[in-house]
Amino acid sequence: MSKAGLKIISDAMESLGLAYSFMRYDVADGEEAPDAYFVGEYEEAPPTDESGLQETTFLLTGFTRKSWLLLENAKEEISAYFAKVGGKTVIADNGSAVAIFYANSLVVPTEDAELKRIQINLDVKEWSVK
Numbered sequence: 001m002s003k004a005g006l007k008i009i010s011d012a013m014e015s016l017g018l019a020y021s022f023m024r025y026d027v028a029d030g031e032e033a034p035d036a037y038f039v040g041e042y043e044e045a046p047p048t049d050e051s052g053l054q055e056t057t058f059l060l061t062g063f064t065r066k067s068w069l070l071l072e073n074a075k076e077e078i079s080a081y082f083a084k085v086g087g088k089t090v091i092a093d094n095g096s097a098v099a100i101f102y103a104n105s106l107v108v109p110t111e112d113a114e115l116k117r118i119q120i121n122l123d124v125k126e127w128s129v130k
Contacts, residue, residue, distance in 0.1 A: 001042045001044060001054070001056045001058070001124060001126070002054075002092070002096060002098070002126055002128070004090070004092035004093070004094065004096060004098055004126075005056070005058075005098045005100070005124050005126055006022065006040075008088065008090055008098055008100060009040060009058060009060075009100065009122070010022070010040075012078075012081055012082070012088065012100075013038060013060075015081075016074075016077050016078065016081060018036075018037075018038055018074055018077070018078075019034040019036065019037035019038065020037065020038045020039075020040065020060075021037070021038075021039060021040070022039070022040045022041070023039065023040070023041055024039060025037045025038075025039050025063075035064060035066045035070055036062055036063065036064040036066065036070040036071060036074060037062070037063055037064075038060050038061065038062045038063075038074070038120075039060075039061050039063070040058060040059065040060050040061075041058075041059050041061075042056050042057065042058045042059065042124070043056065043057050043059070044056045045057075051127070052127050052128045053125060053126070053127055054125075054126045054127075054128065055123070055124070055125055055126075056123075056124040056125075056126070057103070057121055057122070057123065057124070058100070058121070058122040058123075058124050059119055059120070059121055059122075060078065060119070060120040060121075060122065061108070061117060061118070061119050061120075062074055062075070062117065062118045062119075062120065063115065063116070063117050064115075064116050065114045065115055065116070066116075068116055071116060071117075071118040072118075074118075075105050075118060075120055078102065078120055078122075079102045079105075079120075081102075082100050082101055082102040082122055083101070083102060087099050087100055087101035087102070088100045088101075096126055096127060096128045097126065097127045098124065098125070098126050099124070099125045099126075100122050100123070100124050100125075101122065101123045101125075102120070102122060102123075103121040103122060103123045104120075104121050105118055105119060105120045105121065106118070106119050107119075
């Protein structure tokens with residue numbers, strides 16, 4: 001996954017007002033953790049042809065100790081932003097094209113009765129210019 005793709009997702013989460021960090025969410029000393037926050041990671045699929053297409057599944061994992069509704073509302077916002085029809089398409093500064101689509105979500109059980117977790121999967125397609 002390119003840095004341009006990572007930036008698009010980071011910018012989207014910021015514009016939606018959702019607390020987000022790549023790989024790990026840290027709270028600064030003296031600050032309180034947000035009611036809900038998301039951590040991102042990705043898994044790339046091997047290229048299938050020479051078209052320059054790179055396909056990636058981007059996982060947004062949301063956490064809260066408050067109400068499930070916080071995560072469900074965030075899921076709706078993310079789903080709408082990266083809608084299945086149209087998604088979010090961007091031509092990056094380096095000329096590459098990036099398209100990101102909402103794929104699906106699932107509730108992930110935890111061993112902590114108070115901790116709630118949801119996984120939101122985004123399909124990312126990137127075409128590089130070389």
